[in-house]
Amino acid sequence: MTTTMQGQVALVTGASRGIGKAIAEQLAAQGVKVIGTATSEKGAEAISAYLGEHGEGRQLDVTDADSVAGVLAAIDETYGQLDILVNNAGITKDNLLMRLKDDDWDAVMDTNLKSVYRLSKAVMRGMMKRRSGRIINISSVVGTTGNPGQTNYCAAKAGLVGFSKALAQEIAARGITVNCVAPGFIDTDMTKSLTEDQKQAIFANIPASRLGQPEEVAAAVVFLASPGAAYITGETIHVNGGLAMV
Amino acid sequence: MSTIEERVKKIIIEQLGVKEEEVKSEASFENDLGADSLDTVELVMALEEEFETEIPDEEAEKIKTVQAAIDYVTNHAND
Numbered sequence: 001m002t003t004t005m006q007g008q009v010a011l012v013t014g015a016s017r018g019i020g021k022a023i024a025e026q027l028a029a030q031g032v033k034v035i036g037t038a039t040s041e042k043g044a045e046a047i048s049a050y051l052g053e054h055g056e057g058r059q060l061d062v063t064d065a066d067s068v069a070g071v072l073a074a075i076d077e078t079y080g081q082l083d084i085l086v087n088n089a090g091i092t093k094d095n096l097l098m099r100l101k102d103d104d105w106d107a108v109m110d111t112n113l114k115s116v117y118r119l120s121k122a123v124m125r126g127m128m129k130r131r132s133g134r135i136i137n138i139s140s141v142v143g144t145t146g147n148p149g150q151t152n153y154c155a156a157k158a159g160l161v162g163f164s165k166a167l168a169q170e171i172a173a174r175g176i177t178v179n180c181v182a183p184g185f186i187d188t189d190m191t192k193s194l195t196e197d198q199k200q201a202i203f204a205n206i207p208a209s210r211l212g213q214p215e216e217v218a219a220a221v222v223f224l225a226s227p228g229a230a231y232i233t234g235e236t237i238h239v240n241g242g243l244a245m246v
Numbered sequence: 247m248s249t250i251e252e253r254v255k256k257i258i259i260e261q262l263g264v265k266e267e268e269v270k271s272e273a274s275f276e277n278d279l280g281a282d283s284l285d286t287v288e289l290v291m292a293l294e295e296e297f298e299t300e301i302p303d304e305e306a307e308k309i310k311t312v313q314a315a316i317d318y319v320t321n322h323a324n325d
Binding site: 129 | 288
């Protein structure tokens with residue numbers, strides 16, 4: 001068994017900032033060639049800038065099958081076979097269910113859940129043929145605990161856990177692992193948009209008494225992507241400062 | 247140049263890890279050759295590559311025996 005990730009190729013969606021950026025940077029630090037994606041051209045350029053010689057940024061709309069196919073074909077051509085897929089891209093459209101619009105529900109489901117189906121399916125053939133691969137889906141603590149105002153987000157994030165367990169069972173015999181990392185409240189733009197009331201309520205329940213850092217989530221992702229985690233599949237690693245122990 | 251039948255059987259032997267004499271025309275991948283559903287999917291993938299063709303899902307689901315695979319390729323192969 002190789003113990004290094006040197007020379008492997010990883011795709012990290014939603015890598016322009018926050019947790020995705022930290023994941024891309026830490027994988028790059030392990031010698032992995034990283035393709036980070038963003039929805040905008042500007043975001044993709046920012047990723048190319050911080051990755052430097054360790055990879056590049058690319059524009060990708062995870063809700064568009066053609067866009068997904070295009071990026072994967074480009075990766076295949078430039079870097080060769082994909083070893084690691086990190087499904088990190090996600091959005092929130094919070095509202096109480098009684099006020100939630102169909103569009104808000106659909107957008108969160110499509111970006112946060114269906115995108116993972118789309119991307120995982122698209123990389124399956126290559127990973128099956130090589131009898132190796134890592135798929136890591138970024139879920140959330142609220143997929144387990146729930147959170148008022150986030151029925152759509154919680155449903156999608158819980159959906160990722162079920163998806164990962166099912167796919168893990170389908171392809172474990174082919175040397176491919178599928179796992180989730182479920183962050184708690186992490187210091188990112190996404191949690192900055194929480195209301196002060198929401199934050200206070202959450203803080204009171206975090207034994208670590210602080211927000212987590214994106215790097216602390218990325219460390220769990222790098223572990224799951226590493227050769228040492230080959231026997232872990234269908235699992236969810238919670239990174240939440242003790243907020244929820246499951 | 248091998249015949250289509252020989253090439254199909256060679257792929258089945260490689261993919262499913264079975265012996266040549268087991269690969270009879272009427273043999274079912276799942277019932278006779280010990281394949282599970284994922285093995286069958288991989289077998290179709292291998293056939294697609296060998297014969298440079300794309301087998302639609304609804305057709306792939308019908309390829310359950312050695313003969314069905316040979317018939318499909320015979321009717322659809324590019325070469």
